[in-house]
Amino acid sequence: MIPKRIGFTTSFPVEVLFAAGHIPxxxxxxxxxxxxxxxxxxxxxxxxxxxxxxxIKGNYIAALSSNLDMIIGxxxxxxxxxxxxxxxxxxxxxxxxxxSFPANRNPEDLDKEITKLENYFGVSRSxxxxxKKRLDEIRKKLLVLDEWTWKERLVSGLENHLWQVNxxxxxxxxxxxESELDMFLKEAEKxxxxxxxxxxxxLGVPPIYKNIYDTIIDLGGDVIFNEVQRxxxxxxxxxxxxxxxxxxxxxxxxxxRLKDIKPELEKRNIEAVISYTQSFCHLQLDNLxxxxxxxxxxxxxxxxxxxxxxxxxxxxxxxxxEVHS
Numbered sequence: 001m002i003p004k005r006i007g008f009t010t011s012f013p014v015e016v017l018f019a020a021g022h023i024p025x026x027x028x029x030x031x032x033x034x035x036x037x038x039x040x041x042x043x044x045x046x047x048x049x050x051x052x053x054x055x056i057k058g059n060y061i062a063a064l065s066s067n068l069d070m071i072i073g074x075x076x077x078x079x080x081x082x083x084x085x086x087x088x089x090x091x092x093x094x095x096x097x098x099x100s101f102p103a104n105r106n107p108e109d110l111d112k113e114i115t116k117l118e119n120y121f122g123v124s125r126s127x128x129x130x131x132k133k134r135l136d137e138i139r140k141k142l143l144v145l146d147e148w149t150w151k152e153r154l155v156s157g158l159e160n161h162l163w164q165v166n167x168x169x170x171x172x173x174x175x176x177x178e179s180e181l182d183m184f185l186k187e188a189e190k191x192x193x194x195x196x197x198x199x200x201x202x203l204g205v206p207p208i209y210k211n212i213y214d215t216i217i218d219l220g221g222d223v224i225f226n227e228v229q230r231x232x233x234x235x236x237x238x239x240x241x242x243x244x245x246x247x248x249x250x251x252x253x254x255x256x257r258l259k260d261i262k263p264e265l266e267k268r269n270i271e272a273v274i275s276y277t278q279s280f281c282h283l284q285l286d287n288l289x290x291x292x293x294x295x296x297x298x299x300x301x302x303x304x305x306x307x308x309x310x311x312x313x314x315x316x317x318x319x320x321x322e323v324h325s
Contacts, residue, residue, distance in 0.1 A: 001021060003022050004022045004023065004069035004070065005023045005066065005069050006024055006068065006069060006072060007025045007063050007070070008026060008071065008073070008074070008169075009028075009059060009073045009074050009078060009079070010026075010028070010074045010077075010078040010251075011026075011168045011231075011232045011248070011250065012072065012099050012101075012245075013114050013241060014135075015131040015132045015241060016114070016117050016118055016123060016128050017121065018135070018174070019118075019123040019128045019130065019131040020122060020127075022121070023172040024169040025066055028058075028059060028168075029166060030062040030065075030066055031061070031062040032206075034062065034065075036058055036208075036306035037306050037307065039057065039058040039065075039306075040305060040306065043056075043058070044057065051280055053081065053279065054279070054304060054306060055079070055205075055208070055278065056079065056081050058306070060085060063089060063094065064092065068094060070094065070096065071086070071094055072096070072099055073089075073097070073098055073099070074100070074251070075098045075100055076101055076102070076103060076251075077100065077252070078250075078251065079282075097120060100113055101113070101245070101251035101252070105246060105253075110246060114241060114242060125241070129240075129241060132241055132244070135174060136234075136237055137178070138174060138177065138181065139167070139233055139235070141178070141181055141182070141185065142167060142181070142233045142235075143235060143237075144185065145181070145184075146160060146164070148185075150268040153193040153194045154189065154191045154194070156194060156217065157202070157223025157224065158213035158214065158217070158223075159184075159188075160223070161213060161229050163181065163184070164226060164229035164232055165206050165226075165229045167233045167234075168232045194222065196221060196222045197221055197325045198272055198325045199221070199224045199271045200222065200224060200272055200274055201227065201261075201268070201273045202223045202225065202274050203273060203275040203290060204283065204286075204287070205278060205281075205283065206228060207301075207303055208278060208303040208304070208306050209301075209303050209306075209307070209308065210306065210307060210308055211309055212276075212301075212309060215314065215317060216274075219317060220325055221321065221325070224269075225264050225268050227261055228250055231248055231249055231260075254286040254290065255289075258289075258290070258293055261290075261294070271324065272298070272320070272324050273298045273299070274301060275287050275290055275301070276300075276301050276302075277300060277301070277303075278303055278304075279303065297320070299316065301313060301316070
């Protein structure tokens with residue numbers, strides 16, 4: 001069987017694709033690592049509105065440029081525009097599959113959804129769990145990387161972000177990803193601890209700003225906790241595939257996220273919070289509740305286009321550091 005290249009719109013049970021021998025491609029990672037500004041402009045030239053999340057526009061062009069055989073869209077538990085985006089892929093003759101996380105976080109409903117996915121790709125639950133066992137070997141190493149970020153301070157917030165965000169698809173090749181991770185950890189182990197004046201948490205979806213982590217370091221702080229990126233790395237290492245994706249907080253409510261966030265803030269001695277929101281995203285409402293229930297200095301940043309931080313946002317960051325460092 002020739003492996004298929006299968007794009008997807010956010011983290012979901014990728015173990016099923018690996019079990020079936022296919023190559024998963026996270027469209028978000030393709031978009032943000034390529035000529036992302038042109039991707040957004042190209043989507044707008046095709047009629048996508050200006051007042052639409054840049055990730056949706058970027059993912060559309062990323063899919064068209066990635067030689068994909070099909071696309072899996074997460075239509076419940078992610079962006080509210082996913083259903084319509086899948087219709088756009090249908091219009092250009094790319095096969096699609098719709099996957100839904102249960103809004104009520106019910107294990108039986110999620111089990112049925114994963115079983116449907118397995119049946120579609122012709123794999124058994126034992127096949128999926130075998131793939132999960134292989135990926136969990138890598139995820140254990142990501143737990144070490146994460147601990148070296150907040151505890152030993154051998155890994156920067158940017159490095160933590162990049163490794164964890166790319167664990168959504170392991171670059172389509174877990175063996176290569178693990179080999180590169182091993183080399184990175186071997187190098188990081190030899191470092192002196194990184195200096196940090198302000199221990200920050202980064203909450204929300206990964207940033208569209210290209211230099212936010214570098215800017216934070218230049219101002220004297222570092223990100224000790226990347227919330228959603230850590231979730232992509234599936235940090236709980238639960239033995240069952242359903243349990244794993246029930247524990248995964250991103251598709252569920254802000255209150256489920258807070259149950260994960262608040263203990264991590266305390267464990268990591270977080271001193272202040274940066275909460276990132278994307279322009280035109282429904283998750284901006286979650287930010288209101290995060291601010292309400294987190295009793296730490298709290299700065300909300302909103303990004304729109306894939307670019308360096310604008311002057312206004314930089315000024316807000318500088319002011320925040322002046323007050324709280």
